[in-house]
Amino acid sequence: MKMNKFFMLGLAGLAFAACNNEEELSNQLPEGTGAVTINIVSPAMTRSVETGTTDNSVTVTGPVTITLAATTGGGSITLTEQELAAQNSVTFWNVESPTKVTVTMNNGKNSYTSDAPTVFEDVAPASIPAYGETSSFTLTSETASPGDKGGSDYETGANGSDNSKVYQLYTASVQLAIPVARLEVSGIQHITGSHLEGDCAYNTLTIAGVYLDNVYATGNGVAYANGAFSCASGTPTDYSYDGVHGTGSEAIWKDAAVTTDFLSVDAVWPETAGEAYSYYFFGADGAENLPKFKIYFSESEAKDTDSPLPAPRYAMITKYKETAENGGSEITKFEPGHIYRITSAQLSDENIIGDEGGNTLYGVEVTVEEATWTVKTIDAEWAD
Structure with missing residues (x-):
């Protein structure tokens, strides 16, 4: 009896582990017509001035698009967050020789080489784009039938007679990655006194705004490979x-100050508690x-x-x-x-x-708190 194939795909945060005692097949996939199933597990959990992040990780949310490339069959299915919560699987039936699975969230893609940040x-x-792909599959000893996976609204290409067939499962893992880094700066404050015998050197000092210098204007070199995005080059x-x-x-990344008197007692920028100057960049x-x-x-x-200390000043x-601690x-x-995250940047005269x-002799040295993005989890298997 010639066996059909189906595939259940999985992506787990930023790391996946293969099951034990499995046979690594790489791209040497059996030929013939089969099906692909993607099982979805419920998730664990700009440029402008906005609320800063506070946790060790930020969970990315949004619609998920799963795309199966194959010699015959395949296609794409997109699930909203609500559908992800209500349905735990999608299935592509009658697929021949699947070659690659890609998963995107929030319109993520595999290259940003020509894009401006x-x-x-x-x-x-939580809405930043994420992307992952794989062409590797691993054989397991598990079997299942189409009727076991359910969800007719999330299936395509299946025939009624397929319910009586038994399929051996393969697994694949996709590592989703984020293409950009994010800088958050808050707690900017002037310290009076500094080096001039305990007295401020200024009668007037007006802060117009903040900005990022020395930033890549495009994503030259930014591409997905081996589960991660590369840094920009050049x-x-x-x-x-x-x-x-x-x-x-x-500057592309800049924000005007609302309170402009930098000598104001106890003034902090950004002015609203909990907000940060926040910027994405490659x-x-x-x-x-x-x-x-x-x-x-x-x-x-x-x-x-x-x-005299003439303006503009920086x-x-x-x-x-x-x-x-790190x-x-x-x-x-x-x-x-x-x-x-920079939560304290205190400036003296x-x-x-x-x-x-950029005279570094007079620059400010800051301590940075670091966090990461995580993504929704999807388990995956492929069957012969």
Whole structure:
């Protein structure tokens, strides 16, 4: 008796493990007509100023599209969050020689090489795109029949006679990945006193806004491979706050300050508790390639008229460090799929300079709290 085939596909957060005592078949799949089933398990759980994330991981939610590529049959099925909660499987029947399964959430794709990072503007952390694929399958000793999997609204291509057939199961695993990193900055505050005998050096200091400099303008080199997205390649782009003062074009990632008196007692930016300046960008590897978070001061008046401190002035974060619990070492890579939080950036007078280009001698060193994205879990099997 010639056996048919079906496939149950799975993706689990950011890591999958194959079952024990299974035969690795790689791409050497049996020929013949069969079917594919995808079992879905219920999930565990922008650029603008918005509520910052607080947990160790942020669960990605949204519709899931499962696509099966095959010599004959296959296709795509998309499930909403509500359908995911109500139905635990989808099935493609009468499939011949399946070759690859891809899974996307929130319109994720496998390459962002030519995209500008603004494609992620105003996307909530839980709605960020995710993507995964696999062409590897592993044989198991389990068997099942089409009627065992149920859900006629989520099946296609099955014949009535298929219910009497027995199928041997194969497993596959897909590792979903996030194509961008996210930086959140809050707790920006001026410390009076600094180095001038306990007195502030300014009569007036007006904060116009904040921005990111030294960021990749496109996703050159950003592609999915082996369960992860690569960092961008090449040289980051030079930006200034308004494209007029300083060097570089107008910043893509910037936010205007609401409260503008930087000398206001106990003032903190962003001004609303719980909010953070939040930006998505393509991953960067190497300290010289990391984004530089900068503050732009449009007006300045020094107390000492003999030592003027003319505007525009700037402050910048020039070094990112791990928390003490994680070793306290310098961070030299912002990885896709990670969230980097700065919850305290205190500036003294000596950090506020007239050099927009990045004089690291007067830069601010900050400690970064790190989190990751997780994704919905889907278990998968393929049957012969």
